[in-house]
Amino acid sequence: MSVLPASIAQRELLEFGQRRRALLIKMAFPLIVGVPLLTSAAPPFYAAMALTMLITIIGALGTAAVLSRERATGLQLRYRLLPRRHGAVILERVAAAAAIDLTQLSLILLLLAARHPGAAAWWPALLLAAVGTVLFANVVGAIASTFTTAPGEVMLYVLLPLLPAFFLSGVFTPLTSPLPRALSTVLPMTYLHEGLLGALQGAPHLSIPVVAAGGMATIAASLLAAFLAGRRVLTA
Amino acid sequence: MAQAALATSATAPVSARALSRIYRSRRGCFEVDLDVSTGEVLGLMGVNGSGKTTLLSVLATAEPLTSGEVSWFGERAAPGPALRRRLGVVGDAPLHFDELTGEQNAYFFARQYGLERAEATARLEELLAWCGLLDSRDLPVGEYSLGMRRRLSIIEALLHRPDLILMDEPTLGLDHLGAADLAARLRAEAERGAALVLSTNDAALAERVCDRVLFMHQGRVVSEEEVGRAPLARLFRRATGTALSGARA
Numbered sequence: 465m466s467v468l469p470a471s472i473a474q475r476e477l478l479e480f481g482q483r484r485r486a487l488l489i490k491m492a493f494p495l496i497v498g499v500p501l502l503t504s505a506a507p508p509f510y511a512a513m514a515l516t517m518l519i520t521i522i523g524a525l526g527t528a529a530v531l532s533r534e535r536a537t538g539l540q541l542r543y544r545l546l547p548r549r550h551g552a553v554i555l556e557r558v559a560a561a562a563a564i565d566l567t568q569l570s571l572i573l574l575l576l577a578a579r580h581p582g583a584a585a586w587w588p589a590l591l592l593a594a595v596g597t598v599l600f601a602n603v604v605g606a607i608a609s610t611f612t613t614a615p616g617e618v619m620l621y622v623l624l625p626l627l628p629a630f631f632l633s634g635v636f637t638p639l640t641s642p643l644p645r646a647l648s649t650v651l652p653m654t655y656l657h658e659g660l661l662g663a664l665q666g667a668p669h670l671s672i673p674v675v676a677a678g679g680m681a682t683i684a685a686s687l688l689a690a691f692l693a694g695r696r697v698l699t700a
Numbered sequence: 701m702a703q704a705a706l707a708t709s710a711t712a713p714v715s716a717r718a719l720s721r722i723y724r725s726r727r728g729c730f731e732v733d734l735d736v737s738t739g740e741v742l743g744l745m746g747v748n749g750s751g752k753t754t755l756l757s758v759l760a761t762a763e764p765l766t767s768g769e770v771s772w773f774g775e776r777a778a779p780g781p782a783l784r785r786r787l788g789v790v791g792d793a794p795l796h797f798d799e800l801t802g803e804q805n806a807y808f809f810a811r812q813y814g815l816e817r818a819e820a821t822a823r824l825e826e827l828l829a830w831c832g833l834l835d836s837r838d839l840p841v842g843e844y845s846l847g848m849r850r851r852l853s854i855i856e857a858l859l860h861r862p863d864l865i866l867m868d869e870p871t872l873g874l875d876h877l878g879a880a881d882l883a884a885r886l887r888a889e890a891e892r893g894a895a896l897v898l899s900t901n902d903a904a905l906a907e908r909v910c911d912r913v914l915f916m917h918q919g920r921v922v923s924e925e926e927v928g929r930a931p932l933a934r935l936f937r938r939a940t941g942t943a944l945s946g947a948r949a
Contacts, residue, residue: 466801466838470811479799539795541762546812547785699764 472553476560490568494518498572502579508666513635515572516657519594520626523565523601524608527558528618531609531697544698551694558602558690565598576663583663589676590659596682597656601626603689610700633657638669652682711774712737713864713895714759718768721758728766729755730919736864741886741896743906745932746916747942752899753792753868755916759897760789760866772864785814788862788894790870794849798842802833802852805841806859813860820859827855830885832878846873854882858889865889865896871905883908903932903944915939 469475480487497518501511534540543553573594577587608621630636632644633653639645648654654670655678661668662675670678715735722728729751736742744752757763758770761779769776772783796805803824810820828834831851841849850873857865865886871879879902886909890896900906906913907927915923915936923939925932936944 466804468804468807469800470808470817472812475797475800475804475808478804479797482799537795538791538793539797541791542795542809545760545762545784545787545789547781547783547814548812549781 472556473560473563476557476564480564490564491571494522494569494572498575502572502575508661508664511664512657512660512666515576515660516597516633516635516653517630518572519565519569519656520597520601520630520653521622522568523562523598524605524622524626525618526565527561527602527605528608528612528622529605529615530561531606532612532615532618535609535612535700536614540698549694550698551691554606554694554697555687555690558599558606559687561602562595562598565602566595569594569598576660580663580665583665586659586662586672586675589672589679590656590663592676592679592683593652593655593659594679596679596686597652599686599690600652600682603686603693606690606697607693610697629653634669649678652678652686655679655682712771714770714772714897716759716768716770719755719758719765719770720767721754721763722766723754727751727754728919729758729916731768732921734914734921736895736897738863738895739890739893740912741890741898741910743910743913743927744897744899744916745901745903745906745913745936745944747901747940749918750916750940751919752916754919756866756868756897756899760787760791762789762791785860786863788857788860788865790850790853790857790867792868792872792899794846794853794873796841796849796852799840801838802841802844802848803828803837806852806855809856810859815860823859824855827858830881831855847875847878850874851878854885858885861892861894863894865894867896868899869901870898871900871902879905901944903936906932917941 467478469478497514501514531540544550546553604625605622608618611621612618629651630653632647633651634648635653635657639648655675658668658670659675662672712735717733719732720728720730722730727749732755734742744755746752754763758765761784772779773786775783806824807820810824815823828837831854833848833851836844836848841852844852854870857867870882874882883905886896898910910927913925913927913932914921915925917940923935925935933944
């Protein structure tokens, strides 16, 4: 007797669990980038930069590739015909995909905590910022999938908005001009990067409450964006 | 004129007036009028590219209209979850989550269409047995043959006892026994009170199941016939100018 999925989230998690080889690769992938960064003497600013990019791109690419493949094969039609609001369908899918991404990233976050126990005060804020960024990245991936005609195109459409967003979040270099600094306040990666800097015992510019508030605002905004994007994602 | 006509079929499971769905290639379906009553089975027949699948897609709410009007159960509002819950759709390609088993796929759709756990399980048991998929219920769908996938799609469309059933080439990939079982089942669904629209070029199925047939050619309905008045293969050739593949004229 197999486990029977009743909801979209259960179906996604079940499928994730049943694909053993993919599961193994998915769990190992962040470690390949993260372990050398966290076990070496990499400067916190650059370690935070690499981890911010890793976390964001994992979230965006995974969802974009899955949705793009479903568009190409026609499977998306099955979702479109479900007796549910399109926004609710995409919201649930994004939330489930983000949960899987966070599971994938959990080993890196645990390693980070183990290596820098003195920065424990940052962990709750970092976790909120990570959840927010992963949700945001999944929404970006879902929207990016609507521009693609094949899964091979997702890299382009995902990186096109994300690369300037990384720059404007102060991930590559600290922001000094007023306009980029103002823009950075609405970009989730700002809070993730700052949270990572704090947890890596670097020199963050934002305080713990600001990073936590930014993370929470990102979670709320991303969930709303997922709901609003539902129709476009399922019918484009 | 169109509004008046729609008003007369206010309670019909599906009615369309001057329905057009036109793609960028200028193909699609054009100016289609149809009414399907409760308990009626309407067939759509025509050569490949005649617009049957496009018409079914619009009726299934999968595609928007380019122009014209469609009403479902007397409602002309934009299709939403309440309407989709009353539809059972089998598309031209049987699409599933290949990593999951047949039972997991069907159970997922049963629950999404509002069946409670006990009802979903009981209904699934009944339909898997009817379809001959009980023994392969625990196999991943990726290992299913085309016919098994098709049967699973049919199960998924019927699980929630829909009021309007829309099927695109439902016998494609089925063996003779499977097609005969399906015909009997579809008649039973009509007797239960469901309305059915079937796109098919299987004259045997259409003659066993359909009450009326619309013949389509180049996106338009060119003829409408009651089933039983003459062999469908002959009517098909007269309406479309093409012989029905594999049929006796």
